[in-house]
Amino acid sequence: MRVRAVVFPGARRRRLSVADQRTDEGFFSARDGVRLFWHTERAPDPVGHVALVHGYAEHLGRHAEIMRALVEGRYTVHLLDCRGHGQSGGKRVHVDRFDEYISDLEVFLARVKEQAGAIPMFLLGHSHGALIAARYLLDRPDAVRGVVLASPYFRLKLQVSPLKILAGKLLSRVLPSLPMRNELKAEQLTRDVRIQNATRADPLYQQIATPRWYTESSAAQETVLRRATEFITPFLLLFGAADAVADPAGGREFFEHATSKDKQYKQYDGLLHELFHEPERDLVFRDVVGWLDERARGASTRVAGTR
Incomplete structure (x- = not known):
């Protein structure tokens, strides 16, 4: 079964030759x-x-462009479809416990480590994936050389009706x-119209x-922000100032409280x-x-906040 990495028009532009990649x-x-x-x-x-x-x-196939930018930069990239997503098994977008994501990531990284050997290993998480990564590293700070947290879902900015939030909490129990x-x-995710259309058409x-996914993810957000002072893994935190899904203020709060000596x-x-899907994505790729x-x-022992 092949990865569905050509859903997005731009994904084809950076395809390397067979001789250049495996x-x-x-x-x-x-x-x-x-x-x-x-x-x-x-x-x-x-x-x-x-x-x-x-x-x-989403699924790993939506990250073909950042994957290829990393490969061009001489980084071997390993992507995972989280349980309940993409081509992985499990109920769609559901976990009974957030720890299921943590366990899956731990097993996945052990596999990556076998291939990496002595070569430096990094973690890159987007949105909810960044939440998983941050929660994982709180208890395993030395698991990777560093982590990129892109638009981390540490706090929700998207407006959801209070009734729906209440219903989600109640239904999580029953x-x-x-x-x-x-x-x-789709238009809340990116300004690139082609990718908006591709997202709508993506099967x-x-x-x-699910209600339990919501309550477990909310609890993980609270844990990550509450324990931010314990976060010591080197990290790069990226946000779009106009992000209407994840709140940049949550990311900034995490950054300010994290005690990593190498943070940006x-x-x-x-x-x-x-x-990674915005029209200016090449700039973001270069920064990463x-x-x-x-x-x-x-x-590197850099501590910096830039715009």
Whole structure:
């Protein structure tokens, strides 16, 4: 089964020749038996390995462009379809406990580490994937050389009716896996019209979440912000100033309280939630690769907040 990485028009532009890259993909079993889909793009003579975790409702195929930018920068990229997403098994956009995501990531990173060996390993999380990454690293700060948190879902900015929030909390107890349609629109994610249309037509993109997914993710958000002072892993935190889905203020709060000696915050004026799909994405790609390069090729003790 091939990764669906050509849903987006721009994904074709950076395809490397067969001689320049090696592709592999398949399934592995989570600790509870759920089958999880993965995809790897190997760079020639890599300077680092990057494990990428996608966001809510989407799948790894939507990250073809950042994947190829990383490969061009000599990073081997390993992508995971989270349980209940993409080609992975499990109820759609549902977990009984947030720890299921943490366990899956731990197993996935162990597989990546086997391939990386002594080569530096990094984690990149987008949106809900950044929440998973941050929660994971709170208890395992040395698991990777550093982490990129792109539009982290640490606090919701999207306006959801109070009635729906209350219903979600109540249903989490009695009907935890009931599919509930979300209020997210493609134009809230990116200003690129082609990608908006591709998102609407994507059969793997979900328009639902379950009550238990909501309450477990909300609890994880509270934990990450409450324990931010314990976060010591080197990190780059990226946000679009016009993000209407995840609240940049939540990301800034996390950044200010995190005690990592190597942390950087960058905000892009006018950009929406999906930084890797915005018209200015090449700039974002350069920032990500540049940050990784500093840490893959040498030590950095930088603390900076930029716009």
